Amino acid sequence: MDHFLTALQMALTPYAIGAVGLGTIIGLIFGSIPGLTFTVALALALPVTFGMDTVPAIALLLGTYIGGMTGGSVSAILLGIPGTPSAAATVLDGYPMTKQGRASIALGTAVIVSTVGGIFSLIVMIVSVNLVSKVAIDFGPAEIFALVLFGMSTICGLSSGSLMKGLIAGVLGLLIMTVGIDKIDGDNRMTFGSVNLLQGVNLLVAMIGLFAVPFIIDTFLQHRHGGLEAPATGSLKANLPSFGLMWRNAWLMARCAAIGTGIGAIPGTGGAIAAFLAYSHARRFSKTPERFGRGAIEGVIAPETANNAVTGGTLIPLLSLGVPGDPATAIVLAGLMIHGITPGPALFMTSETTVYAIYIAVVVAYVFILVFQLLGIRLFVYVLKIPQQLLAVIILVLCVIGAYTVRNSAFDVYSMGVIGVLAWGLVRAGIPITPVILGMVLGPTMESEYRTAMQLSGGHLNIFYTSPVAMFFLGLSALVVLMQATTSLRERASKRLESKNA
Amino acid sequence: MTPKRTIRALVAAAGLLATPLVALPALAQFPDKPVEMTVLFGGTANSIAQVLATEMGKSLGKPVVPVSRPGGGGAVGYSYVADTRPDGYNIVWNSNSINTAYHTGKIAFDYQKFAPIAMVSSEVPALAVKAGRGWASLDDLKAAVEKMPGKLKVGISGKGSFTQLVSAALFDAMGIGDKIAYISYGDGKAPVELMAGRIDAAVQWPGQYKSYVDSGQLDVLAVTGKKRVALLPEAKTAIEQGYDVDITMWRGLAAPKGTPPEVVKALQEAAQKATEDPAFEKAAKTLGFEISYEDSAAFGKEIAKDDAFYAKLLGHLGLKQQ
Structure with a gap:
């Protein structure tokens, strides 16, 4: 209790609260602007924290992290361009909602469920950090591979039209991520002797290209043909979701928060997997799955709850095992280390007060997010009043800046362009973009975990079938694929029947 | 000419006259603009670079800006810096990776493409x-x-x-x-x-x-180093236990080959000052690295010695490509 009170004193100084607030704003801005990513914001904030006291420093980084995670949904909903890979699943229903004029409802819902998910995961983390980290340790390469494969199986639910097209997109994503030096054997793959290709295709750069460039090209083309819709004027009201809506989806939120926390706790996974799994979970267990992809509010609630629940989840392996779950938490880890806080099992013995202060900072960050974002919605929706062609120019500039700053490499700007034009072609051919990003997010993890598992077992597949956890997830993946196959066969059969009758 | 314009013209003329007086010593004085430090890796490498750059900036009088150019086991950053103008405004936060990246075929050039500035730190596996x-x-x-x-x-x-x-x-x-x-x-x-x-x-x-x-x-x-590590004082070295293994990962600074010696010297002195700063010493303790400053000449010898060592080791492991 003494520790807790001291932590309160440390975390609730004006300086520390100010640091959290500043961090959240920075995170929100970088997360919500297409092209700019909050991983870059964290990298910029890191050196600033060196000169600060421990608690405000960590508070600034965590605020940026959490702000970025929620901010990613803003451009996903308003423009169909996710601000972070974790918000890619939110595009599926959030953007259709904007097209139907329900942008502010989607944004409001996203903020509220994000907060719920974040706080839920924090409570889980406080109550059960030791237990969860023990379970997380049991997830070895074989188990993580099976889990990620299960994540891959959500492609089935994402390819609304044809499963084949969804698979093509997924495989393209996997393919793109094999470029560069392979992490296990150090071999150069598909680099064609180019030093720049050695660094591989960066996920953030590809994401910017995949979602933003087709938007830009389409807008310019439509503008040229004069077919651009006039920006929605006048009727833009900042409606907030009703309490009843939230209450009806409370159970869905709880389940998705649990998914997010669980996925976050397993090192090497992350927000994007959690969001996609939650989305496909919500769709599968919905009474009206056909509404998904056409502006269903559940399609915003599920991924947004889950990806913020990941923030608390990733703190578990980060603090208790010293393993960062993604590039963003790796920067938070660097911030902790430089202030002399070495994460790991001894942390809870040696720096209990700091750990409590971190918890409090997370809560404060969510309070800030709730306030800033709910107030911000009024401003955000004005983005829709900007004529689309002007908006496209602004986004183009931001994307070029964003792609460059990820690794300070002009080459990344070119790769963004190439991937973007490719993505535009895919959209034209009716191939969905979302499975591409899913393949890109999951591919590297899936490959390296599989190969590590093979190294461990000396090349025997028995490492998979002797592990109940791995078998459970492999079974689930098989089930999902099977169900999808039978549904599509049945649909085809009934269509054939219809055409015969006609 | 209005009085305002006249004044402006006079000021401009005075400025022009004064420019050589101010600019000449500035030209001779390195640096007169920020120095860019390319960082090749994330994690500890990046954290140390951030602290080092801050401290070096203080003694140089111009900021040293760490810029992250990761990827390719260092190949991307090394290639970038090797191609910049040898004037000291582009330096690289290097490590043994210059030796291993060359011998494993990631880059086409070796350590001789760079002028050593100073060794700064070392880490012991x-x-x-x-x-x-x-x-x-x-x-x-x-x-x-x-x-x-x-x-x-x-x-x-x-x-x-x-x-x-x-x-x-x-x-x-x-x-x-x-x-x-x-x-x-x-x-x-x-x-x-x-x-x-x-x-x-x-x-x-x-x-x-x-x-x-x-x-x-x-x-x-x-x-695996010569001495025990401050962070784990109980852990014995391999040498203490009778096995002759002494391998540490060093980190230091280098500039493109052809950088003027006086510029290298200025950077070397800034690096030395930085390593003596309490803030850097504190970072060493918390991040778990050792401060091991060596000047340009000694550092150059160390890199050359290491290059032969890693060539042999990588050849032995079947990983040597060139």
Whole structure:
């Protein structure tokens, strides 16, 4: 209790609260602007924290992290361009909602469920950090591979039209991520002797290209043909979701928060997997799955709850095992280390007060997010009043800046362009973009975990079938694929029947 | 001419006249603009670079800006800096990776493409096992491995990574080099895998073990440097235990070849001052690296010596490409 009170004193100084607030704003801005990513914001904030006291420093980084995670949904909903890979699943229903004029409802819902998910995961983390980290340790390469494969199986639910097209997109994503030096054997793959290709295709750069460039090209083309819709004027009201809506989806939120926390706790996974799994979970267990992809509010609630629940989840392996779950938490880890806080099992013995202060900072960050974002919605929706062609120019500039700053490499700007034009072609051919990003997010993890598992077992597949956890997830993946196959066969059969009758 | 314009013209003229007076010493004085420091890796490499750059900026009088150019095992950043103008405004935060990146075929040029500025820090890998396995020293481990039917599973950071090179040298010196199976883990997961019992030993960095050693869950059997590591004072060196292995990962600064000697000297002095600063000493303690300053000449000799060493080691491991 003494520790807790001291932590309160440390975390609730004006300086520390100010640091959290500043961090959240920075995170929100970088997360919500297409092209700019909050991983870059964290990298910029890191050196600033060196000169600060421990608690405000960590508070600034965590605020940026959490702000970025929620901010990613803003451009996903308003423009169909996710601000972070974790918000890619939110595009599926959030953007259709904007097209139907329900942008502010989607944004409001996203903020509220994000907060719920974040706080839920924090409570889980406080109550059960030791237990969860023990379970997380049991997830070895074989188990993580099976889990990620299960994540891959959500492609089935994402390819609304044809499963084949969804698979093509997924495989393209996997393919793109094999470029560069392979992490296990150090071999150069598909680099064609180019030093720049050695660094591989960066996920953030590809994401910017995949979602933003087709938007830009389409807008310019439509503008040229004069077919651009006039920006929605006048009727833009900042409606907030009703309490009843939230209450009806409370159970869905709880389940998705649990998914997010669980996925976050397993090192090497992350927000994007959690969001996609939650989305496909919500769709599968919905009474009206056909509404998904056409502006269903559940399609915003599920991924947004889950990806913020990941923030608390990733703190578990980060603090208790010293393993960062993604590039963003790796920067938070660097911030902790430089202030002399070495994460790991001894942390809870040696720096209990700091750990409590971190918890409090997370809560404060969510309070800030709730306030800033709910107030911000009024401003955000004005983005829709900007004529689309002007908006496209602004986004183009931001994307070029964003792609460059990820690794300070002009080459990344070119790769963004190439991937973007490719993505535009895919959209034209009716191939969905979302499975591409899913393949890109999951591919590297899936490959390296599989190969590590093979190294461990000396090349025997028995490492998979002797592990109940791995078998459970492999079974689930098989089930999902099977169900999808039978549904599509049945649909085809009934269509054939219809055409015969006609 | 209006009076306003006249004044402006006069000021401009005065400015023009004064320019040579101000500019000439400025030209001779390095630096007159920010210096860009290319950082090749994330993690500890990046954290040290941030602190070093801040401190160097203070003594140079112009900021030193760390710019991250990761990827390709250092190839991307090395290639970038090697192609910049040799004027001291583009320097690279380098490491043994200049030797390994060349010999494994990642870059077409070697260390001679750069002028050494100063060695700054060093990090020593450590070999750890799970507590309670009854292995207290390298000899215990050796005896156990010799009796083992299969191979010892050792967690490293990836094939051709520094941790694998160190492991290979250490286990060869112990005479059990052919009974080792290497398991690659990225992202610092090896200690966790060790805890879970999926691997038998791990060769990683002291900072990753620190918390587990404090909580009594892992034992560090050896560090591979000449001296013990401040972060893990209990852990003996391999040399203390009778195995002649002395490999440390150094980090330092280099500029493109052809950078004027007086510019290199200015940067070297700034680096030296930075390493003596309390803020840098504090960072060394918390991040788990050693400050090992060496001037340009000594650093250059060290790199050349290392180059021959890694050429031989990589050849022995079958990883040498050029």
